[in-house]
Amino acid sequence: MAEKEVVLMKGNEAIARAAIRCGVDGYFGYPITPQSEVIETLAELKPWETTGMQVVQAESELASIYMVYGAAGAGKKAMTSSSSPGIALMQEGITYMAGAELPGVFVNVQRGGPGLGTIQPSQGDYFQATRGGGNGDYNVIVLAPASVQEMADFVDLAFELAFKYRNPAMILSDGVIGQMMEKVVLPPFKPRRTDEEVIAQCPWASTGKKKGQTRRVITSLELKPEEMEKRNLALQEKYKKIKENEVRYETQQCDDAEYVIVAFGSAARIGEKAIEIAREEGIKVGLFRPITLWPFPEKEIAAMAKGKKGVLVAEINAGQMVQDVRLAINGAVPVEQFGRLGGIVPEPEEIVNALKTKLM
């Protein structure tokens, strides 16, 4: 495939192709609907023969996340992908990676839950992603793509942020974006780092200690409470920096809007159509799309909401991001939520009706 060719492909496929192109060293994953195309595409493309990227079908999601831990702990660009129940299984590995400060990347192509749930799309893992389903005080960087192009673009971005802050980073997608086909410009080809580059970039990594060097230990364990507090405070300091520097969002027609829809991922796409319909009916509606769900664009949402008549959070769950929106807006303006459950994807008209009934 030529460098700047525009190609039609599924979101899941875009993740796989982007991973190869941005120099990922290893993908370790397990099949689960609706994201098995990620590993299937990689298996078909055989990057171990071209770029040297390793692709391993692990025995479980549990094993997958730990393979990422091992490779990331050794300074390599490692990633996995799964869907909601598989990500639930990975929570232990994710908190361990946050505690050991490892730059692993993982993709959640969300499906309906709870439990085994359904294979249809949902956004029910917002809490799991942003509140952390694992134990302890930690955060992972969360990017929410709303198009196949963003699926492709966010792989490199996720790794960039993960290595910049030595923190796990997640791409929170869903079954709509994973399965839909859109035109995409794949990222330019970037070779994998050499061993020397890895060692230079990651002096903290367990790459084999040279004589005279202090050994590197990748661990999240610290039994002395004073030391553990220091560690935790350092993590909190890091999260503060990420919040100050890495917020990403997009707005559409918010300036003259009387009402704003806040939505991420595929709900934002439906929201785009909803504001079109509303404006045709004479209602001035805008769209605020958080791109980073953590760090959450709190200041930006608070600023946007000033002077508005109401905010509708449209998300495909029972009400998760609405909590963060309410916290950000802090009572200044009415905030309502609309969502569908069980794997049902709402129609744009439903969002417009919800706005009318709940806020007008």
Next chain:
Amino acid sequence: MDTKEIISPENVVYKKPTLLNDTNMHYCPGCSHGVVHKLVAEVIEEMGLEEKAVGVSPVGCAVFAYNYIDIDWQEAAHGRAPAIATGIKRCWPDRLVFTYQGDGDLACIGTCETIHALNRGENIVIIFVNNAIYGMTGGQMAPTTLIGQKTSTCPYGRDPEIHGYPLKMADIAAQLEGTCYVTRQSVESVASINKAKKALKKAFQASMDGKGSSLVEFVSTCNSGWKLTPSKANEWMKENMFPFYPKGDLKDTINEK
């Protein structure tokens, strides 16, 4: 001859390996872990692999192995060491990558990761310290606890009706296509320690030569958990563990690969 004449650097015939640093190890007096740590350090040193070695430590008594052997380490979650080792070795194929695990870690919560890493033939060595008990958490039953053996969670003795049967992981490993070397050793006597060291060296070499996965089991004691003196624990091990977990090579296809 004066003792002072004998104690001179050129006369050293045995000393602690340099790779085993000066930090006092936290293990109980007489614990087999200490001897196995010594062997790991000696073998890595003798093979000149200090700069290439990456160990993966378990959850269990040996969780702090990384404080004692002076190489790079990664701390694993309980049972996950073989998966972590897979991630490291796949991305750094020229490194010496090994796991160091106890019986709960390897044969209970980590059974899946153990079997699959071995079965994929990852070029790693899995070191298995089997003392038939959960030492670190205070002496509970392990998947390798013997029938009739008493622990804090089977205080009347392991009963197959309630607790099921002990697991022979080395036998399972020997069945797997991906393994090239599966062996059981012990470290209670000079003779057994010398044999064990040879086995460990063989396994490390096989992994560096890309021959597949190895499992080196050390049938061991836990004198604290078994509530015996170190010496009596060795006796108990010889009388009870050795017949059930017989020593020797269960599989050696290194030269066939």
Next chain:
Amino acid sequence: MAKMKGAIVIDTTRCKGCVLCVEACPQNVIALAGKVNVHGYPYVEAVKQESCVGCASCGIVCPDGCITVYRKKVE
């Protein structure tokens, strides 16, 4: 015929008094010292250094790597 004479040096702060070395020694060189070290462990000492032949059994079985063993040929 030349004989081997040995001598051992014990790191008593590493020693935990497990006495596996005492049992391994074929020459009864080692015994508990009757004292404890800074960590509270009873430790061993060489009580019959002159009987040591430098076989290194003690050093080899010691789980803590406490013992350095020396050996020299005696004409």
